[in-house]
Amino acid sequence: MKLIGIADTTFARYDMGKAAIDELERTGTGFRIIRVTVPGMKDLPVACKKLIEEQHCDICMALGMPGPMPKDKMCADEASNGLIRAQLMTNTHIIEVFVHEDEAKSDSELAWLADRRAxxxxxxxxxxxxxxxxxxxxxxxGLRQGFEDKGPVYKQ
Ligand SMILES: Cc1nc2c(=O)[nH]c(=O)nc-2n(C[C@H](O)[C@H](O)[C@H](O)CO)c1C
Incomplete structure (x- = not known):
């Protein structure tokens, strides 16, 4: 039995953790999910590290939603760096699932994008x-998560 850690945030405007869990359960069996929710994306690295080291998760998803302001973008970079460090420290994948609020043109598109990317x-x-x-x-x-795939390119 494998353990999958799901870490998400209350800052996010869509319940990406729920979407990810639903999709995992539709996809297959042989795993158990441990979910933790933290306030914001900068809290995700330690949440994932604890899921790996203390709860023995084999892989984690870190789901977060950076806001549109420059300070949010800076936080996203910091959170991302933290997630990479946590992966290297634990030798375990943490799949970062960030949906930037300004990727979408409307609230309904944001919900659609967050659901699909998760x-x-x-x-x-x-x-x-x-x-x-x-x-x-x-x-x-050329796969993408969320918006349309880009597709491959071929050499002449
Ligand atoms: C400025 C800011 N922006 C975001 C954001 O865009 N998305 C997000 O998930 N969290 C943000 N936070 C909160 C921090 O990630 C963190 O939760 C707090 O600094 C507490 O550690 C902050 C402080």
């Missing part, structure tokens, strides 16, 4: 744990 990364997490060959089959195909 779900698509949930499948990535499942694949990393249980069927990594599925990722390799898709290498270099």
């Amino acid at each position: 779900r698509e990364h949930a499948v990535n997490v499942y694949d990393l744990l249980f069927r990594p060959e599925r990722l390799t089959q898709r290498a270099g195909t």
Whole structure:
């Protein structure tokens, strides 16, 4: 039985943790989920590190929503750096699922984007744990999570 950690925030304007859990449960079995919710994205690195070191999670998702202001963007960079450090310190994947509020043109598009990105990364997490060959089959195909895939390019 594998353990998947889900860390999300109250700052986010959409319940991405719920979407990720729903998608994981639709995708397969053989895992248990441990969810923690923190105030904001800068609290995600230690939340994930604790999920890995204290709760023995095999992989984590860190779901957050940076706001549109310059100080939010700076926080997003700091949170992202923290998540990378936590991965290196624990030798464990933490899949960062950030949806910047200003990626969307309206609240309804933001909800759609947050739901879809959380779900698509949930499948990535499942694949990393249980069927990594599925990722390799898709290498270099320009996949994106949320908005449309970019697709591959070919040399002449
Ligand atoms: C400025 C700011 N912006 C965001 C944001 O855009 N998204 C987010 O999730 N959290 C933000 N926070 C809160 C911090 O991440 C953190 O929760 C607090 O500094 C408490 O540690 C802060 C302080």
